[in-house]
Amino acid sequence: MEKGQPVWLRSAASRWGWVPALVHNREEVVVRGITVLRVTLRDDPSSASMGQTTMPPRGSECLSPFYDQDMYRSNQISGGDGYYADIEPFEIVLTIDTESAERDELEDIKIRDVDSSSSSSRGVVGGVDDLIGLTHLHEPAILHALRLRYDADVIYTSTGPILIAINPFKSMPLYTDEVMERYRLQGEMGFVNVVGAGGGSNDSADGEKKKRAEAAAAAAAMDDRRLPPHAYLTADDAYRAMMRGIEMNNLAGGGARREMAKRKRRANEVKGSNDADETPTNQSILVSGESGAGKTVTTKIVLNYFAMLS
Numbered sequence: 001m002e003k004g005q006p007v008w009l010r011s012a013a014s015r016w017g018w019v020p021a022l023v024h025n026r027e028e029v030v031v032r033g034i035t036v037l038r039v040t041l042r043d044d045p046s047s048a049s050m051g052q053t054t055m056p057p058r059g060s061e062c063l064s065p066f067y068d069q070d071m072y073r074s075n076q077i078s079g080g081d082g083y084y085a086d087i088e089p090f091e092i093v094l095t096i097d098t099e100s101a102e103r104d105e106l107e108d109i110k111i112r113d114v115d116s117s118s119s120s121s122r123g124v125v126g127g128v129d130d131l132i133g134l135t136h137l138h139e140p141a142i143l144h145a146l147r148l149r150y151d152a153d154v155i156y157t158s159t160g161p162i163l164i165a166i167n168p169f170k171s172m173p174l175y176t177d178e179v180m181e182r183y184r185l186q187g188e189m190g191f192v193n194v195v196g197a198g199g200g201s202n203d204s205a206d207g208e209k210k211k212r213a214e215a216a217a218a219a220a221a222m223d224d225r226r227l228p229p230h231a232y233l234t235a236d237d238a239y240r241a242m243m244r245g246i247e248m249n250n251l252a253g254g255g256a257r258r259e260m261a262k263r264k265r266r267a268n269e270v271k272g273s274n275d276a277d278e279t280p281t282n283q284s285i286l287v288s289g290e291s292g293a294g295k296t297v298t299t300k301i302v303l304n305y306f307a308m309l310s
Contacts, residue, residue, distance in 0.1 A: 001102075001104075002023065003023055003024070003025060004022060005111065006113075006114050007109050007110060008109070009041055009092070013088070014084065019084055020046075020112060021041040021090075022043075025040040036096065037096050037097070038094070039101075040091065041094065041109075043087060043089045043090050083144075094108075104136075110138045125149045126145035126146070130229070131157060131158070155167075156228065156231070163233075167292070180308055183227060184308065186226070187236035231301045231305070235305040235306060238283040238284075239306065239309055245281035249281065
């Protein structure tokens with residue numbers, strides 16, 4: 001934690017729980033024979049404008065590619081005045097453990113990534129589509145990224161295989177047939193690349209492979225990057241994983257092994273056996289959240305996508 005370092009400071013004065021600050025001064029002092037770090041934090045003068053955004057041009061890549069300009073939130077949750085405009089100037093002196101400061105393990109002070117503090121950086125609202133990509137992964141960084149994305153009407157954010165969805169409490173143009181088709185084409189492209197590389201051939205499947213290849217080419221031409229997080233993407237990933245398992249097991253003769261296992265179980269020769277050589281085909285999607293978070297609606301969205309695939 002060097003002088004001039006941007007940080008997050010836990011503060012009850014902010015409705016967000018944290019305020020941006022700067023390390024104004026730091027010095028090592030000895031207190032009762034123990035060397036500690038005395039840090040002076042001041043408010044960040046640029047923080048008043050954090051969260052302020054102007055209307056991006058239609059089709060801007062800094063927003064979800066499916067947003068509707070007429071329904072843009074325009075910082076509604078922050079009042080349009082920035083997230084920290086109401087924070088009074090402050091200066092606070094803290095005495096902290098030197099080792100904890102070096103390991104960034106302080107409970108009330110967290111390193112702030114300036115690049116992701118703006119409304120959009122690296123061409124993505126909040127800096128990342130996946131929170132794992134944050135330079136500093138901690139509570140204030142996560143909250144700030146989600147807040148920036150929510151204000152820009154980007155309600156979906158990934159954190160590894162988990163999808164975070166924030167209820168927008170309004171209609172969103174995210175669930176049209178066109179959007180659904182884009183995720184289907186992207187999933188089809190990935191499925192062809194994985195299964196097609198598995199080796200083996202089946203003359204009866206040539207027509208299906210050709211159809212998949214055409215879909216893959218269309219997806220590649222449509223967009224050269226992965227689409228942003230969405231309930232459709234989570235559903236498609238589960239569906240493709242299931243289909244890959246079925247394809248791989250069929251290529252490896254898994255169907256014959258399963259049939260033999262069934263016969264053995266019927267004859268009580270093997271009870272509850274499970275062939276460990278088979279590629280897993282069963283998939284599950286867990287939708288959880290508080291009351292009113294949108295679990296039922298999200299489940300309907302996922303089932304809608306599965307119905308389209310079928």
